[in-house]
Structures are given as structure tokens and as C-alpha cells.
Amino acid sequence: MKKWSMQGFFKWLNNSESSTKVISSIIAILGGLLVGFLVMLAIDPSKAGIGLWTILTGTFRDGTRSFGQTIHYSVPIILTGISVAFAFRTGLFNIGATGQLTMGAFAAVYVGINWTFLGPLHWIVAVIAGALVGALWGSIPGLLKAYRNVNEVVASIMLNYIGSFLSILLIKTYIYNQELARALSPAASAYLPRLSQLITTHRSSLNFGFIIALIVVAVTHIILNKTTFGYQLKSVGFNRDASRYAGINEKRNIILAMTISGAIAGIAGATMYLVPGRLMTIESSLLQEGFTGIAISLLGLSSPIGVLFAGLFYGALEMGGFYLQVTTRFVPQIIEIIIAVIIYFSALALFFQKYVQFVINKVVPESEVGHE
Amino acid sequence: MSSFLDLMYFLVPLVIASIVPLAIVALGGLFSESTGVINIALEGIMVMGAFVGIVVMRLLVINEVFPLQMIAFIGLFIGAISGGLYATLHAFASINMKANQIISATALNLFAPALSIFTARFYFGTSNLNIGANFLIREVPLLSSIPVIGPLLFTDAFLSTYIGVFIFAVAITLLYKTKLGLRLRSVGENPHAADSLGINIYKIRYIGVIISGMLAGMGGVIFVLSFATRFSGTVSGFGFLALAVMIFGQWKPKGILLAALFFAAVRVLANAYSGIPGLQNLTIPSEIYSMLPYVATLVALAFASKNSRAPKAIGEPYDPGKR
Numbered sequence: 001m002k003k004w005s006m007q008g009f010f011k012w013l014n015n016s017e018s019s020t021k022v023i024s025s026i027i028a029i030l031g032g033l034l035v036g037f038l039v040m041l042a043i044d045p046s047k048a049g050i051g052l053w054t055i056l057t058g059t060f061r062d063g064t065r066s067f068g069q070t071i072h073y074s075v076p077i078i079l080t081g082i083s084v085a086f087a088f089r090t091g092l093f094n095i096g097a098t099g100q101l102t103m104g105a106f107a108a109v110y111v112g113i114n115w116t117f118l119g120p121l122h123w124i125v126a127v128i129a130g131a132l133v134g135a136l137w138g139s140i141p142g143l144l145k146a147y148r149n150v151n152e153v154v155a156s157i158m159l160n161y162i163g164s165f166l167s168i169l170l171i172k173t174y175i176y177n178q179e180l181a182r183a184l185s186p187a188a189s190a191y192l193p194r195l196s197q198l199i200t201t202h203r204s205s206l207n208f209g210f211i212i213a214l215i216v217v218a219v220t221h222i223i224l225n226k227t228t229f230g231y232q233l234k235s236v237g238f239n240r241d242a243s244r245y246a247g248i249n250e251k252r253n254i255i256l257a258m259t260i261s262g263a264i265a266g267i268a269g270a271t272m273y274l275v276p277g278r279l280m281t282i283e284s285s286l287l288q289e290g291f292t293g294i295a296i297s298l299l300g301l302s303s304p305i306g307v308l309f310a311g312l313f314y315g316a317l318e319m320g321g322f323y324l325q326v327t328t329r330f331v332p333q334i335i336e337i338i339i340a341v342i343i344y345f346s347a348l349a350l351f352f353q354k355y356v357q358f359v360i361n362k363v364v365p366e367s368e369v370g371h372e
Numbered sequence: 373m374s375s376f377l378d379l380m381y382f383l384v385p386l387v388i389a390s391i392v393p394l395a396i397v398a399l400g401g402l403f404s405e406s407t408g409v410i411n412i413a414l415e416g417i418m419v420m421g422a423f424v425g426i427v428v429m430r431l432l433v434i435n436e437v438f439p440l441q442m443i444a445f446i447g448l449f450i451g452a453i454s455g456g457l458y459a460t461l462h463a464f465a466s467i468n469m470k471a472n473q474i475i476s477a478t479a480l481n482l483f484a485p486a487l488s489i490f491t492a493r494f495y496f497g498t499s500n501l502n503i504g505a506n507f508l509i510r511e512v513p514l515l516s517s518i519p520v521i522g523p524l525l526f527t528d529a530f531l532s533t534y535i536g537v538f539i540f541a542v543a544i545t546l547l548y549k550t551k552l553g554l555r556l557r558s559v560g561e562n563p564h565a566a567d568s569l570g571i572n573i574y575k576i577r578y579i580g581v582i583i584s585g586m587l588a589g590m591g592g593v594i595f596v597l598s599f600a601t602r603f604s605g606t607v608s609g610f611g612f613l614a615l616a617v618m619i620f621g622q623w624k625p626k627g628i629l630l631a632a633l634f635f636a637a638v639r640v641l642a643n644a645y646s647g648i649p650g651l652q653n654l655t656i657p658s659e660i661y662s663m664l665p666y667v668a669t670l671v672a673l674a675f676a677s678k679n680s681r682a683p684k685a686i687g688e689p690y691d692p693g694k695r
Binding site for chain 2: 008039044093125143146148150151153154155157158160161162165166168169172209242273284286288291294298329330331333334336339340341342343346347348350351
């Protein structure tokens with residue numbers, strides 16, 4: 001039995017394309033942590049070790065609280081990660097998740113403030129509003145790509161800034177709190193229900209957003225892997241021209257992929273702001289979550305389940321970054337440094353994959369692969 | 373009439389202060405894209421250049437070693453060097469590793485602000501770095517007394533603006549009037565043809581990306597000097613605005629200048645419209661002006677993409693076997 005499983009493992013290592021990809025993701029993570037460590041080492045050598053340790057173990061510092069908080073932090077990143085991954089599978093690079101997220105957040109908060117007549121459905125409708133407006137914002141680069149051949153990356157970059165300024169304008173016009181110079185707070189009925197309301201022993205801010213994220217993971221996984229539509233999307237991603245030749249309407253698929261991607265980013269925006277204490281600002285800087293989603297999508301190999309785990313890993317880093325300020329003088333920006341390096345190493349993945357394949361071929365003995 | 377002139381004396385220096393960094397950074401984008409390497413990392417490179425430049429300038433200001441304008445000059449130089457070095461990371465990924473250029477550039481965009489805030493907060497206790505001096509030149513000797521032109525161009529100005537104009541001229545000459553410039557452009561249009569003529573594609577692309585980084589890094593310092601005396605790890609999307617300038621300018625220097633003029637004017641409107649007679653009564657919110665450049669670029673793309681002037685081989689890693 002044991003022999004068989006070892007052999008199976010070696011076989012997986014040797015033959016499967018996914019094995020080299022998983023290994024290159026792990027290399028990217030290790031590279032990110034290494035550079036993060038070196039930066040800390042350069043700045044304060046005496047604290048670098050404890051700094052890295054804190055980042056890695058933050059999740060376990062305070063029992064269910066830090067554990068729940070880790071999951072809570074991961075929610076918007078899992079969602080933006082899936083948003084980016086979903087478009088990526090159709091061969092589109094959605095660098096505009098941040099704009100879709102911002103517009104979606106505005107819609108969710110707007111509904112959260114004004115539509116109080118909805119009662120217990122209030123927060124659900126607010127999340128749906130976020131998804132719809134995110135979808136609308138995502139469909140624009142999709143339409144431009146399909147009908148005017150505009151590069152979706154450039155269009156998304158422009159739409160990020162348009163969205164950022166538009167949301168500021170809309171906040172100031174409709175839901176402005178003059179005193180705080182921020183958006184008003186949503187009504188309590190629009191807050192995502194906290195899981196601590198269900199499990200009384202639980203102390204973190206973990207809320208229904210995580211359930212929503214799990215649903216999105218499941219739905220996108222099914223769409224991509226079990227439906228004709230998903231197959232068409234991926235086929236357009238592999239080869240646009242061949243897909244058209246095979247009778248797939250590639251324009252429709254491009255638009256739909258960007259729309260769905262935008263909807264998921266919009267949901268991410270809703271989960272970020274349908275909570276007590278976090279108010280939308282009128283600063284013109286772009287929200288980081290959309291870009292972090294790119295890293296998580298790459299680490300998760302553009303598969304929804306992979307993104308789920310990569311997102312949880314990000315949540316753990318974020319939690320560690322929180323405790324970092326307690327144990328050292330380092331600030332949580334080190335997490336962003338690590339994420340940036342992970343993205344950079346993911347960009348080099350093609351090279352890693354070739355190299356990893358080369359090493360595997362050398363290391364795994366021929367006899368272990370076995371002949372059937 | 374005199375009120376019109378006064379208005380011009382108020383607006384023109386503001387517009388020029390915006391045009392110069394926009395045009396410099398957009399030209400930086402052009403240098404990279406001319407060789408076929410997409411560079412959406414302009415924003416991050418600006419931040420890196422500005423950060424290193426401003427830290428050095430701050431140290432020099434505190435120690436009072438050099439005269440003030442000399443420090444500005446050194447700051448620009450340091451910004452250019454650090455921008456060029458930082459851009460080699462993008463060059464390495466895009467050229468040697470054949471990486472996805474958008475992903476690599478995104479990494480650069482995220483890394484620079486994170487690193488500058490992280491280090492600044494550790495060393496200075498704040499992410500808001502103050503240079504500690506104002507580099508504004510009230511009146512340029514002699515030139516400022518020329519009627520009309522003097523008040524328009526030579527009062528309330530920055531040395532960095534003049535250096536920027538000079539650098540812009542030099543860079544355009546380099547790209548369009550020299551052998552190296554021809555090579556840079558040929559590598560972006562048809563790398564295989566260039567390769568067959570014995571041009572080292574990798575080397576030329578490195579040069580393009582590094583010059584791009586130097587211009588963006590310098591642009592970052594100019595940005596901080598012109599618009600703020602402090603730096604907090606961001607150039608407020610100016611790098612992406614410069615990218616829009618390059619695209620709206622159709623990858624041509626003249627187009628870049630015109631686009632920079634247009635975007636700079638809109639930018640000034642966004643920030644100073646309340647001081648302009650006729651506009652303050654229209655009550656157009658400043659966000660509309662701020663949005664305008666991006667909307668314009670999007671519209672221009674929608675109507676021009678079918679016959680885009682972008683370099684032909686843009687975004688493709690060079691593969692000698694594809695010939």
C-alpha cells in the first residue's frame with residue numbers, strides 16, 4: 001500500500017502539470033517571505049527574526065478570536081482573487097477589480113443607508129446591489145474589448161480612476177457625512193450578520209461575508225469545471241480564434257466573463273463596507289484589495305479552490321501584520337511588500353516551472369515512475 | 373484685459389508645472405513601449421524615484437552642505453538613477469524571463485509605496501516625509517522682467533521644470549535623431565527584422581526600459597517638488613495619468629505634448645476652478661474635471677483601437693525561434 005502511494009506521488013510529480021505549478025507557487029511564497037525578512041533584517045536586524053515569526057504565527061496567537069479574524073481578513077481578498085481568476089481563465093487580465101469593487105461598495109452602502117424598508121432582507125439586497133453595479137462596471141472593459149478591440153488592461157486602468165472619482169462624487173452628493181468627511185454609515189439591518197450571533201462563544205468579527213465567499217467559490221468552481229458555459233469561457237482563454245472557428249461566440253463570452261468578474265469584485269466591495277465601523281472615504285487613492293486579488297489569483301493558480309486557500313494564507317499574513325506592531329516597531333506595510341514580491345515571483349512562474357520540471361526529471365529516479 | 377492677463381499669470385505657471393512631469397513620465401512610457409515592453413509600472417517607478425530622491429534631499433537640506441537649487445538638481449539626478457535601477461527588475465522579468473509584463477509591472481507598482489511607507493515610518497516615525505525646504509523660485513533673475521513672458525514663464529517657477537523641459541528635448545532627440553533611437557524603435561516594431569540586422573534585441577530592450585525608469589523616477593521627484601513639499605509614499609495616480617497621456621498622444625512626442633497640455637489644463641481646472649471667473653458659477657464638481665482625462669482616453673481608445681499607432685511587437689517577449 002505504502003509503496004503504491006509513494007509511486008503515485010512520484011508519478012504526480014513527474015507527469016502532472018499541476019505539480020510544477022503548485023511548486024512554483026510555493027517558491028513564490030517562500031521568495032516573498034524571504035524578501036520580507038531581508039527588508040526587516042536591513043532595517044532592524046535584532047527584530048527581524050521575531051518579526052517573521054509573528055507574521056507567520058499571528059493566526060494562532062489568540063485562539064478562536066485570531067483564527068476567526070484571519071478568516072475575516074481573507075474574505076474580500078478571496079473574492080477579488082476569484083474575480084481576477086475568473087477573467088484570467090477566459091484569457092482576460094482584470095486589473096480593474098479595484099474600480100469594480102469601489103463602485104460595488106458604493107451601491108451596497110447606498111442601499112444599506114436608504115432602503116431600510118427591506119427589513120431582514122436588507123443586507124442581502126445590499127450585497128446584490130454591490131454585485132450588480134460591480135457587474136456593470138466590469139462589463140464596460142468587456143464590451144470595449146469585444147466590439148472595439150480595446151486592450152482590457154488599459155481600459156480597466158482608466159475605469160479604476162473614473163470609478164474612484166465617480167464614487168467620491170456620488171458619496172458627496174448622496175450619502176455624505178459632512179462632519180467626518182466620509183460616507184454615512186449603513187443601517188444596522190444592512191450589516192452582514194456576525195457569526196458570533198450564531199455561535200456565542202466566538203469573539204471575532206467574522207461575519208456572513210465568509211459564507212458568501214464560500215458560495216462564490218463553489219459557484220465559480222462549478223461554472224468553470226462542470227458546465228458548457230465554463231468550458232466555452234476557458235476555450236476562449238486558450239485560443240480565441242480556434243474557439244470562434246469551433247462556433248463559440250467569443251464576443252459574448254468575453255463580455256460575460258468580465259461582467260461576472262466585475263460582479264464578484266462588487267460583492268467584495270459590499271463585504272468590506274457592510275460592517276460596523278468602516279466608512280467609505282473620499283480619498284482618491286485606489287483600494288489595495290483589487291491588486292492583492294491579483295497576487296492571490298496567481299498563487300491559487302486561477303482556480304476557485306486554489307484561490308480560497310491562497311486567500312486564507314493572505315488572511316494569516318494580515319493577522320500576523322496586525323500583531324507585528326505589538327511585538328516590534330515594524331508596520332504592517334511589510335505584508336504589502338511580501339505580497340508585491342509574491343506577485344513578482346509569480347510573474348517569473350514560467351521560468352520556475354521549466355526549472356522545476358528539469359529538477360524533478362533529474363531527481364525522481366526513473367524506476368520510481370514505474371512502468372505499467 | 374489686465375484681468376485676463378492676471379488670470380493667465382495665475383494659470384499658466386500651474387499648467388506648466390503639470391505639463392512637464394506628465395510629459396516626462398509619458399515619454400518614459402514611450403521609451404519602454406517603443407522597444408515592445410509594456411510599462412504600466414510608471415506609477416511605482418515614480419514613487420521609488422521620488423522616495424529615494426526626497427530622502428537624499430532631506431538629508432542634504434538638514435546638513436546644509438549645498439545651496440538649495442543645487443539640492444534640487446541632485447534630487448532629480450538621484451530620482452533618475454533609482455528609477456532606472458528599479459526598472460531593471462521589470463526589464464529582467466519581461467526580457468530575460470519572458471514574464472507577463474502586466475503582472476511584473478503590478479508587482480513594481482505595489483512594492484514601491486509599501487517599501488517607502490515601511491522604511492519612512494520606521495526611520496522617521498511618519499509616512500509623511502517633509503523635505504524641509506521650499507524650492508520655489510520667486511523670480512528668475514533678468515528673465516522675469518521680460519514683459520508678459522517674464523511673469524508667465526519665469527516667476528513662481530521651479531528649477532525642476534526647466535530641467536524637465538531640457539530632458540524632454542534631449543530624450544526626443546535621442547529617440548528620433550540618433551542611431552540608438554532608430555534601433556530602439558525598430559526593436560518594438562519588428563524585432564525579428566532588427567535581429568537579422570545584427571541588433572541585440574535584449575540589450576536594446578534593456579536600454580529602453582532603463583531610460584523609461586530614469587525618466588519616470590525623475591518625474592516622481594519633479595512631481596513632489598512641484599505639487600507638495602512633502603511625500604507620503606504616493607504620487608496620486610500621476611503615473612497612470614502619464615500612461616493615459618502616452619496613449620491619448622498616440623505614442624508620438626507631439627501627441628504626448630498636446631495630450632499633456634490638455635490633461636494638465638484639466639488638472640488645473642480640477643484644483644483651481646473656484647479661482648477662475650465664469651467657472652465658479654457653473655458648479656461643476658472637481659471630480660468631473662479629475663475624471664475627464666481618463667474618460668477622454670477611454671473614448672479615444674474606443675475609436676482608435678482598430679488602427680492603433682502602438683508599436684507592433686508590444687507586450688510580446690522576444691522569441692528568436694518564431695522568425
